[in-house]
Amino acid sequence: MNSQNTQVVLVDDDPAMLRILAVWLKKSGYQVQTFSDPREALASIEELPPDFLITDWEMPHMNGLELCHRVRELKLSHYIYTIFLTVKSTPTEMIEGLEIGADDFLSKPIQQGELLARVRAGARIIELERRLGQLARTDYLTGLMTQRVFYEAIAKEWARVQRNRAPLSCVMMDIDYFKKVNDVHGHPAGDAVLRAVAELFHRNTRASDVPCRYGGEEFCVLLPETTEEQAAQWTERIRRQLAAIEVRTENALIQVTGSFGVASRADDTDRPETLVDQADQALLCAKQTGRDRVVRFQDIRAGAGARCAVGGPQALLVDLTARQVMSPIAHFLNEKDTIGHATEFMLRYRVNSTCVVDAEGRLVGIVSEKDLxxxxxxxxxxxxxIRDVLKTNVITY
Known part of the structure; x- marks a missing residue:
């Protein structure tokens, strides 16, 4: 923790003590504010929380114990490390201070070396706590926010847009066929793909946007001050950039696509979870209608564009004919094809297994992902x- 960026609030009703402590701390590079009245110090702390509070125990108007107690009751952006200056030294008094929220004590008369050493020790604790907090708030693999932090952010943003009626949009995204990337290329390759997607969001989001790893291969982005049309345009740019990314691994060059759902807050959107759910419904529609596309929730609701309905997957069957789902083409492999060729074949046609024939076209077996x-x-x-790994115990009808 850099002392030049460390804010210290000093509170003592003794002007001489305030001056000398401030001089010692400022010479060591700390940013110092001094207060002789604890009430003024409390108001300043609430407006701009410091890193350290160093306060005398006995003061008029409000003693150090009450000041510390009041500070601990505030909902601040970060924890304030509190050091008491005191002549009190009995175990009972120390326990009282610790119970109220003190972190450390300095016995009067104050020695410069001890003061600075205790502040440095406190700075190490603050730095460790902030690192732990950052780890808890961000996904370890991608560096994006976690789902829990995302919902905290959307709750705050929701309260703001409710007041000023500003637009707010949400984008849900899923990497297409991500399981096959892990199965065929291994989890390290899958991790590389996740990091590439996260980097795409890092590069294309504003400071006010909230991108997060929602879970597994699913991502979510909150876009304040953005209409659904604007969000859909932004998402389409992301989709195109994702399709152009090549993730290089030790043995392969991987390309992936993504499916996206977009929703924007409407007058009947009752809560933030509803907005996320609407974006998720649009994402489901994008996956059901071919993947690698962007679907807007309002298009689903209006019945325009995508062949999806808010009612569920059964809506896809409306007006669907057999000709649209039946294909006269049968995909198969030759028994002389290599395992490498078979793997590429299954990825290209997105099948889990396929039949294998000999040179004359006779069925000789079936090969599956598991076999490969x-x-x-x-x-x-x-x-x-592949004739060395195929299964020959096949039942045909």
């Missing part, structure tokens, strides 16, 4: 023909 993963322990196996 088992065989891909060594890179040498990528050139092995």
């Amino acid at each position: 993963l088992t065989a891909m322990v060594s890179l040498d196996n990528w050139r092995q023909p």
Whole structure:
């Protein structure tokens, strides 16, 4: 913790004591405010919380114990490390101070070296606590906010927009077929993809925006002062940039796409959780209608654009004919194809298993993702023909 950025509030009704303590601290680089009246100090702390409060125990109007108690009752942005200056030294008095919220004590007469040493020790504790707080607030892998912190942020933003009727939008995003990235390329590759997506959000969000890793391969972004149309335009730019990203791993170059749902606060949006749920419904529609696209919740509600309805997945069956879901094409592999070729084939056509035929087109078995993963322990196996790993105990109808 840099002393030049460390704010200290000194409170003592003795002007001489205030002056000498302030001189010692300022010479060491600390930013110091002095108060002879604890009530003025309390008002200043509430407006701009310092890092340290160093206060005398016995003072008129309000003693150090009451000042410390009042400070601990405030809802501040960070914890204030509190040091008492006192002639009191009995165990009972020390316990009383600790119970009220004191962190440390300095016995009078004050020695310059001891004062600075205790402040430095307190600074180390403050730094550790802030690091722990930062770890608790951010996702360790991506550096984005966690879901818990996201909901804290949206609650505060919701209260603001309720007052001034400002627009507020939410974007939900899911990486398409992310499980296959992990299954085929391994979890380190999946982690690299997650970090690449997070970096995309870092580069394209404002200071007022709130991007978070919502869970797994799902991300969420809160966009204050943004209409649904503006949010959809922003999201479409993100979608295109994501599709152009190439994540390089030791053995492969990975490209992914994403599905996005966009929703904006309307007059009938009763709470922040409803806004997030509407964005999630739009995301579900994007996934159901082909993925790698942006869907707006208002389009679903109006019945325009995407073939989705707020009512649920069964709405997709409306006006759907057999010709639209049946294909005359049958995908298959040749038994001489390599494991590497088969893996690429399954990723391209997004299938979990496929039939295998011989040179004359006769069915000889089936190969699945599981079979390929088992065989891909060594890179040498990528050139092995799939006839060595396929299953021949196939039931046909």
